[in-house]
Amino acid sequence: MTVHDTRLAGGRVFLHGSGLEDVDLLITDGLVAGIVSRDSDAEAREVVQLGGKLVLPGAIDPHVHLGKDIRVPRDPDDARLETASAAAGGITSMLVYLMSGEPYETVVPGAQAVMEQDSYVDFGFHICVGTDDHVHDIPAYMREFGISSFKFFMNFKGEEGAYLGLPGNDDGYMYDVLGMAADNGAMINPHPENIELVWKLKNRPIDESRGPLSAWNQSRPSFVEAEAVQRVAYMAQITGASVYAVHTSSQLALEAMERQRRSYENLFVETCTQYLTLTTEADCGTYGKVNPPIRERADLEALWVALAEGKVDTVGSDHNARHRSFKEKDVWTASAGFPGTGGVLPLTLSEGLRRGVPLDRLVDATSTRAAKLFGMYPQKGTIRVGSDADIAVVDLDGSYVINAATQHSGADYTPWEGTEVPLQVVHTLVRGEFALRDGQLAERTTGRYLRREHSGAAALAAADSEGEA
Template identity: 40%
Template sequence: MTLDTLITNARLLLPHKGLTDGVLGIKDGRIAVIAEHKADLAAREVIDCQGLWLLPGIIDPHVHFGFGSPETDFETESRNAALGGTTSALSFHRSKDIRDSFESARNLAERQSCIDIGFHFGITSHLHVQTLEEISTRFGVSSYKLYMMYKGAAGLAQGFTDIDDGLLYSALRETARIPGAVLGVHCENVEVIPVLRDPLRAAGRDDLRAWNEQSPDFLEAENVHRVCYFASKTHTPVNIVHLSSREALDEVRRHRQRRNGPPIYVESCPHYLFLNDESPAGPYAKVNPPIRGQGDVEAMWEGVLDGSITTIGSDHVPRKRATKDKNIWAASNGFPGTGMILPIMLHEGYHRRHIPLSRIIELCSANSAHIYNMPNKGSIEIGKDADLLVVDPDLEKVVDPATLESHADYSPYEGMAIKGWPVRTLVRGRTIMQDGRITDEARAHPGGHFLRRL
């Protein structure tokens, strides 16, 4: 057999083995051979890793492509993702009636994206719940998100009229009926926020810590309890997305002690592991839930180590700097970050905190592949998609938004020196990034696939 590509002189991160010296062969976009260095193999292309790491591609389970430039986001943001080693991403799709809107979104993603793209459905109405099985089966989507922060007046401001505890319970019950499905929930008690926010604004506060104080940890934890409790009554797998605080994580730990309870997954984000509410990024780091204090940052790393946190997602939103150049109350929510997952986890986790590399890849790739029904992704094994990263763990670069390809023209990490970057990104065996730039071939022919997961 002549391979399409042979990757030599690599240190491969193999499941249950750690970094292992060897070679890897790719045929028809999949991993066909894993062998020792001395193996005699023929290939049309040879990539010499020169002793660098070969890791599975990162799976980002939480991006908002289309919230910056709807016409071009899948192009720019997939490039941004690939620069940092993200080879698959799950974006959110919501509309009044998903039956009428989804195909155009999927087609746009397939035309523009250079990485593989899947979707979650945003549940904002009873119509979405009533049609959930239909749209899931028809479009191959097995995961959803409900936004507790859009209850009441906050929801009306966004045009949502149905979001309440009844919708949460109905969505949980319907999700439980769909094999392999999971419901993600944004947990913040938005009804209490104005009670805390208004005095802060009246006092003239305009700092990142004020944003934390207007939606403190216990408002997140209260909603986490509600979601987990309802999930136990409906026997529904749930995912607490972008969890940010010790108190909320402790609620998950408490509910996981229930005998025969449903799975409760926890996603956190690089910014909750790396930034705190004293960050000089100010409004550029405004997000929901808020960036917390350093104590909560430490709690997130404890969750990484003890397994309480299941996945890492970026919560990437690619809006322009102009939407942030305002006071903390008027600045837009969210910021770009999908291409920063691996660099931050290597810099802060592997180098500074000595988190095992295998644990980082579990969080950033393998676990998402399992939870979100992507059996061909997430690890270096024969037969799986050749989504691979050549990584230089000692390469240090300063974050510069001008080089990141995103529609967003800023980063909350800009100016920071980060150690540990991919120098080559392959999606299904095809190089789409090399030495910090998207290849000309990937620009001309993006080639990303839609990830059907149900």
């Protein structure tokens, strides 16, 4: 009889189609080798008793920035500290944005090497395109590196992208990017903000009496985001591209996407934990400055409705390990962005359950849908025989208070400081190995690079045919 590596016993396991089941998981060689009844006599070298805790597919953070300049991970701690944050929050895979004006064959191998040394979680890359050469090379990036999703900053007109080393672009460039993605089964992840409106609105008086987050929101109101979403979604239909609106923050942007979806289906929506849990009333000050801005209560409520209805595809973090010294300034000079990957699963799950959102929607939004959209399914995003044993074990009777230390990030602060979370991730397994065990991070990191052949509609078609097999 086969002796398995690990038996996760006594948990309540989330299985697609049937929901929570009182079954045991058998893990061998990093894969789910069996899903068996409690009284099965299957043997394993180690049996881990879970005592009724929730066993979920490991969460996937589809939106992460690494590196001190937020462009590229370069140092060991860029990978180690930030992926520790992820693993401590039940993340087992992340997709990291690489940003460079250089050809990416000079960037990807170094970033991959840094991550393979020190990442707790499996990882893939999105590439930010900014030059004509980048667009031309999309097929080569897909073939050589298995990178099938490409970001494009609609707001980088003129000199706006210079701080990331990216030249200015325009809607003609966007048209080329979308066409190239459509021809090759890739997906475009636009940063949708109309920068010309932002420039215009800069001269408008702003009421700063309601705090820094309100002031920042007034300076980049949600129609700035919604107009850009609408434009890129329309052009997606014209070109046949798959478009994934990153960090959707507002009711107006959701509505713009819904309107376009009525006539064209390959449009996808990501939101981030901050837009589901923070409003301009939050007391985190400039730590919470981000683009798009934290919005009003009505936007947060609209995002939860959309998530429950399946109109929000994924929840990511837009994690950015910008150090606190860049944040402790007035709202106009503080840097945008903050760390958040550690909160994606705990905050979305706890707040979603409190609101009565079905567990299968929460699992979909924090794991399965990202796996399907970004070409990782069914290796990732589900618990089934043959899939990677990527698991988050959650104690619904546990609780913890978020602070900089619980987040592990080198940024050394969190906008959720002091937030009490009424559940706790206790174990995180990446391909069958404990990255987090009883709340303690492992000594050794085991994250591997993820190649992803297609993203968007092409990846969904592949995932669907797998589902039927």
